[in-house]
Amino acid sequence: MTRILLLPGWLGSNDGHWQRLWQKRYGDAVVEQDDWESPRRADWIARLEDVILAHPGPAALVGHSLGCHLIDAWSASTRHADRVACALLVAPPDLYGPQLPAVLQPWRRPLAQPALPxxxxxxxxxxxxxxxLSDAVRMAKRWGAQCVNLGPCGHINAASGLGDWPHGRRLLDDLLRRGRHNTGLSPA
Known part of the structure; x- marks a missing residue:
């Protein structure tokens, strides 16, 4: 069975965030980080690696905000990317935009791997x-991913008023089906 790993962004996901609601409703696992306020890239990568290696079988990664860049950074540094069936990358921030807080600027380092595996x-x-949106499309291209435009939904978080975001869950379910087909993984 494919495990769903939820990767919150900077400051974590609050109780009203769809990631926390998915955790409660579907039993998905949130990858908790030791420091949500000053996220050290290497520490976050190591934590994700530990969680993935702790359980046999495939995982689906669902990143929000900085969690999207964690997926990218982890996949560029791991030898275990074959354990991932697919990744849903929701609201990736532009790491080169002027609005990026100083504490997140170390995440700007370029990665050698152009596409997610x-x-x-x-x-x-x-x-x-x-x-x-144009920057999100550019990131999707670099990651070898498709891009879905939700329209005006802000940062696709609790403030967006999405509740448990059933549309997002359908996107994940479709992606899981495609991931299993592409990797030969058995259905959940």
């Missing part, structure tokens, strides 16, 4: 304060 889907909105 598993099927991926980027979900973006037209009014995300942390990323213009």
């Amino acid at each position: 598993f099927p991926a889907l980027v979900v973006a909105s037209t009014d995300d304060p942390y990323c213009h």
Whole structure:
């Protein structure tokens, strides 16, 4: 069975965030970080690696905001990317935009790996304060992913009023089916 790993961004996901609601409703696992306020890239990568290696079988990664860049950074540094069936990358922030807080600037380092080694889907909105839609499309291209435009949904977080975001869950389910087909993994 494919485990769903939820990767919150900077400051974590609060109780009203769809990631926390998915955790409660579907039993998905949130990858908790030791420091949500001053995220050290190497520490976050190591934590994700530990979680992935702790359980046999495939995982689906669902990143929000900085969690999207964690997926990218982890996949560029691991030898275990074959354990990932797919990745849903929701509202990735533009790491080169002027709105990026200083504490996140170390995440700007370029990565050697241009595309993710598993099927991926980027979900973006037209009014995300942390990323213009054109930048989300550019990131999706670099990651070898398709990009879905949700329209005006802000940063696709609790403030967006999405509740448990059933549309996002359908996107993940479709991506999981595609990931299993591409990797030969058995259905959940």
